[in-house]
């Protein structure tokens with residue numbers, strides 16, 4: 372009886388919250404955006420000293436699959452921000468943060484010798500009225516180094532409006548609800564031939580299983596949809612330049628990004644969004660059909676990983692930690708002093724600190740009497756929260772929450788308590804119903 376009553380109460384609550392949410396959404400839509408997406412293809416170009424942002428082209432497609440809650444606030448700062456403001460009132464309507472491969476490249480030695488351009492695509496809700504768009508890129512010192520400003524008139528007849536003739540075949544591997552309320556994660560294949568699509572679906576299922584085996588994703592499965600898009604490449608496998616192997620694949624993914632053997636990325640972002648046209652998409656996982664070890668993940672951009680071979684299941688979750696949750700690497704190099712995180716700046720990533728503003732990080736999770744910095748004693752290495760020196764590629768000046776975590780090694784069994792809390796908070800932010 373008690374059980375029955377509880378079930379009924381739950382049902383009433385769900386219906387009420389559903390009605391409430393629908394009303395809120397309807398009101399907001401009525402105010403400023405349609406149930407459509409404006410795709411903005413941008414070019415970021417420059418070198419280690421200077422950078423510019425260019426608009427390439429814009430296109431409207433049906434359906435808005437991004438978040439409909441907390442639209443005018445940010446959960447994490449990222450290295451760049453795109454902001455939509457009402458042109459008349461200047462009220463912030465939508466804001467979204469991200470990181471880019473371009474900004475990473477700007478820190479390389481190559482960027483001191485040559486200027487290059489990188490594609491970046493942004494999806495924003497299609498406005499009903501004139502809006503003002505700004506894009507800001509920040510450097511490692513957290514100062515804005517580049518601005519892009521533009522006023523969009525929704526009636527501009529040069530915004531393309533053609534619908535895709537045919538959305539590519541796609542399959543739901545996990546569907547917990549309407550894309551308007553859930554986080555839509557899309558798997559995209561690269562280097563799978565037409566004959567290998569079954570293998571791709573198998574690899575997607577394994578990857579999803581690995582993500583859902585990690586806390587807090589295991590407890591929050593009902594906030595996600597996972598979709599697999601099927602698009603075949605001409606060749607099987609992806610390019611491995613260090614071995615002289617180049618393949619013709621739909622996204623042109625390759626290892627040796629920035630001459631690093633295991634760094635696997637693609638620069639064909641517009642092709643990626645062409646593939647995703649018409650498919651709900653808030654987070655992108657590109658699976659490369661290779662056993663070669665490697666991957667890469669960029670916050671609110673995409674992640675790419677080998678779908679087979681050594682430690683692939685751990686690598687996929689690690690990269691998803693970067694691309695979905697904006698977590699930093701907790702590893703560091705002993706023999707190399709790299710400055711990605713200057714000592715006077717508190718990083719925006721939630722799982723590392725320079726102690727400039729530790730109260731904004733995991734200070735509240737420290738057991739009483741914890742020594743700072745905390746000595747790594749080899750005990751309770753995955754769970755004992757402290758302030759361990761060495762993280763974000765730097766052996767000095769940057770600190771991590773535990774001795775070992777999924778964001779540090781492939782051997783760790785999962786995310787540390789600090790990463791778990793950060794992921795949980797982000798999921799709550801993205802799916803919370805007002």
Ligand SMILES: [Zn+2]
Nearest residue numbers: 776778787790
């Ligand atoms: Zn961690």
